[in-house]
Amino acid sequence: MSGAMELKRFLAHALEMEEEAMNRYRELAEALREHNNLLVADFFEAMAGESAKHLEEVKSFPIAGDLPVFDPWDYDWPADAPESTSYEAVHYRMDLRRALELALENEREAQAFYAQYAESTTDLETARLASSYAAEEADHARRLEERLKHLPPTSPSQFEDDDPAHIPE
Amino acid sequence: MMSAPLKARDYKSGVKPIWCPGCGHYSVLNAVTKAMAALALSRDDTVLVSGIGCSSRLPAYAESYGFHGVHGRGLAVAQGLKVARPDLTVIALGGDGDGFSIGGNHFLHACRRNVDITYIAMDNEVYGMTKGQASPTTAIDWEHSKLTPHGPGVRPFKPAAVALAAGAPWIARAYSGNPNQMARLISEAVSHSGFSFLHVLSQCITFCPEQTDWKTVVHEREAAPLTDAGEAAARFFGESGFETGLLYQNPRASWPPQRQREPASLADIAGRLRV
Numbered sequence: 001m002s003g004a005m006e007l008k009r010f011l012a013h014a015l016e017m018e019e020e021a022m023n024r025y026r027e028l029a030e031a032l033r034e035h036n037n038l039l040v041a042d043f044f045e046a047m048a049g050e051s052a053k054h055l056e057e058v059k060s061f062p063i064a065g066d067l068p069v070f071d072p073w074d075y076d077w078p079a080d081a082p083e084s085t086s087y088e089a090v091h092y093r094m095d096l097r098r099a100l101e102l103a104l105e106n107e108r109e110a111q112a113f114y115a116q117y118a119e120s121t122t123d124l125e126t127a128r129l130a131s132s133y134a135a136e137e138a139d140h141a142r143r144l145e146e147r148l149k150h151l152p153p154t155s156p157s158q159f160e161d162d163d164p165a166h167i168p169e
Numbered sequence: 170m171m172s173a174p175l176k177a178r179d180y181k182s183g184v185k186p187i188w189c190p191g192c193g194h195y196s197v198l199n200a201v202t203k204a205m206a207a208l209a210l211s212r213d214d215t216v217l218v219s220g221i222g223c224s225s226r227l228p229a230y231a232e233s234y235g236f237h238g239v240h241g242r243g244l245a246v247a248q249g250l251k252v253a254r255p256d257l258t259v260i261a262l263g264g265d266g267d268g269f270s271i272g273g274n275h276f277l278h279a280c281r282r283n284v285d286i287t288y289i290a291m292d293n294e295v296y297g298m299t300k301g302q303a304s305p306t307t308a309i310d311w312e313h314s315k316l317t318p319h320g321p322g323v324r325p326f327k328p329a330a331v332a333l334a335a336g337a338p339w340i341a342r343a344y345s346g347n348p349n350q351m352a353r354l355i356s357e358a359v360s361h362s363g364f365s366f367l368h369v370l371s372q373c374i375t376f377c378p379e380q381t382d383w384k385t386v387v388h389e390r391e392a393a394p395l396t397d398a399g400e401a402a403a404r405f406f407g408e409s410g411f412e413t414g415l416l417y418q419n420p421r422a423s424w425p426p427q428r429q430r431e432p433a434s435l436a437d438i439a440g441r442l443r444v
Contacts, residue, residue, distance in 0.1 A: 023178060031190040072177070072203040073353040080348055087195040088346055088372055088381065094190075159378075 004063075006123040010130060012067040013075055013117070014058045017110065021083035022051035028090055035092040040099045044085075047103050050140065051083070054133075061129070076117075082109040083137075093159045097151045104144045111137035174209060177202040182232045189297075193345030193371030194224050197291050200348045201260070202231060204355035215258045218247040220267035223298045224291035224371070227262050241272025248284040252425060255285070258359060265292040269305040269326045279364060280335035285423045287358040287365045290328060293373035293380065301376035313376065328368045329416060330405035333398060339365040340401075340417040341394075342410075344387045345372055350413065357415065363423040370411070383411070390414035 001009070025048035033041035080086065083106045090102070114134035118127045180202035188194050205215065215233040219225035221240035228235030238246045247261035261279075268276050268290045279288060294311070296302045302314050303321035306328065310320040332340050339361045343351035351369065358365035370387065372380035386409070394415040395401040401417045 027186075027195065028190065030185050031188070031195070034185070034187055035190060037190075069174075071207045071353070071356070073349045075349070077349075079346065079350065086346060087199070087348075088191055088193060088374065088384075090190040091374060092190045 003123040003125060005068075006121055007126045007129070008063060008065070008067050010117060010121065010126045011058060011061060011063060012070065014114075014133060015055070015067065016070070016075060017081045017083050017113070018051055018055040018058055020081040021106065021110075022048050022055055024084040024087075025051060028085060028087075032090070032092070032094075037092060037094065039096050040094055043096060043099050043103075054136070077113070082113040083107070091159060093161060095154055095158055097148065097154050098158070100144055100148050100151065104141055104148070107137050107141040107144060111141060175206055175212070177206040180205045180210075180212065180232050182230055184229050186226070186230050188223060188226070189373075189375045191372075191374035192223070193293065193369075193373070194227065194291055196345035196348045197224070197262075197289065197351065197369055197371055198227055198230050200343070200351035200355055201227070201262075201289070203348070203352035204359065205231075205233070207352065207356050208359060210258055210359075214256065215260070216247075216250060218250065218259065218261045219243045220263040220272055221298075222264040222267045222296070223373075224262060224264040224293075225267055227291075241267050241270070241275060243267065244272060244275040244279040244288060247286050247288075248279060248282065251284050251286050255430060259286040260355075260359065261286060261288045263288075263290060264297075264304075265290065265294060265306045265326075265328075266296045266304040269328060269331075273305070277331070277335045280332050280337035280366065283336065283338060283364045283421065283423045284425075285363055287355070287361075287367065289355065289358075289367045289369060291369050291371040292328065293371050293377065294325070295373050295376045297373050297376055301373075311377075327405060327410070328366075329408075329410075330402065332366045332368075333401050333405055333417060337366045337417075338363050338419050338421050339415075340368070341366070341415045342368045342370065342413045344370045344383065344411075344413050346384045346387065347389075347413065350389065354415065361418075361420070363420060370413075386411045387413055390416060394418040 025044045029041045029044035085102050085106055111134050114130045118130035121127050212233045217228035217231050217233055217235045219228050219237050220243035228237055236246055243261045243263050247259050251259040292306050294304055294306045296304050303317045305326040307321050309324055312320050329340050341354045343354050354367055358367050370383055372383060390412050395417045396419050
């Protein structure tokens with residue numbers, strides 16, 4: 001694969017990853033807001049904003065011609081895009097600490113993906129760009145780690161509900 | 170001027186889902202819209218049909234035609250629509266209660282009849298919308314409902330085995346924790362000519378929190394799909410139910426036969442009704 005093609009292939013992956021992360025955070029924010037977990041909803045909304053900024057950065061990279069288009073299952077990740085929170089990892093009673101932990105996992109996965117791409121590509125320009133994206137994700141992760149230090153531990157009764165979903169039948 | 174290809178988000182409607190956070194159905198919606206985008210389906214020529222239940226809300230969240238029907242009758246509506254309008258892409262969706270209990274008979278005959286539609290059964294082993302009662306696929310000893318405090322006490326329904334016995338020519342299983350595999354399977358199901366049945370393990374975190382463990386047992390089938398019904402029957406009766414992928418494929422002519430597909434004119438119909 002030529003250097004230009006390799007770079008385009010990488011950008012297509014970065015674009016999909018950042019867009020999927022942004023959309024997923026927005027969906028989760030809406031779901032949590034619907035269930036009146038406003039603290040977590042606001043956090044996910046803010047993370048969607050971060051992903052949107054990164055998405056714009058990827059989109060603005062100057063490159064001639066169109067990027068390749070892949071079917072969702074043909075990207076270089078097994079199940080879901082690396083920076084996307086699993087739909088199934090959240091809970092309507094989750095606290096902010098848990099939300100930050102999930103976001104931290106996402107940033108680390110994204111960093112690992114970009115770092116691995118930088119290591120495996122034979123194109124120097126692609127390697128340079130992938131390394132810089134990996135560094136940005138690492139920085140995001142560090143900021144989340146710092147914020148986590150100031151949060152109280154998760155309460156053992158986090159998922160206890162004063163108005164439980166199960167009702168007497 | 171050619172319009173830009175639609176993306177998955179273009180197939181989502183402005184109606185926001187009200188499923189519980191953590192529900193697997195979000196993932197199914199994501200996979201359905203990704204498959205629609207990958208197949209470049211026309212939003213004007215695609216119809217999502219459902220019954221009643223949490224999962225059956227999905228057509229409202231998609232930007233296409235939709236019909237949120239009567240409990241258990243999504244398949245009846247979907248087949249009628251496809252026979253009347255064979256030019257449309259018809260996808261029926263519903264849950265385990267809707268599809269295997271209230272609509273169980275329609276499920277059997279949809280498998281047998283083999284109309285060219287796709288059926289996505291979103292199975293969370295519970296009636297979620299009515300606050301967590303045992304469904305046809307609930308484990309025999311599931312004790313989380315006050316209605317069945319000692320478990321339902323009856324063996325769970327095996328969707329793949331029943332579909333096979335009733336004649337379904339295309340049977341696959343997906344998991345909500347793997348939305349991209351699910352999108353691929355939906356895409357293949359829609360492309361299959363005839364009835365395609367996709368059984369989706371879609372967790373209900375609210376009433377069955379133990380289902381978060383599914384991710385540790387779900388595994389993807391590596392071998393090619395089975396083509397022999399006898400072999401598939403032995404497999405489906407003995408399996409754990411956590412193998413995903415295309416499990417069985419044995420195409421046969423769909424219904425109605427070609428000779429019955431010509432649209433009748435009003436004069437033809439009037440002639441037939443004349444005594």
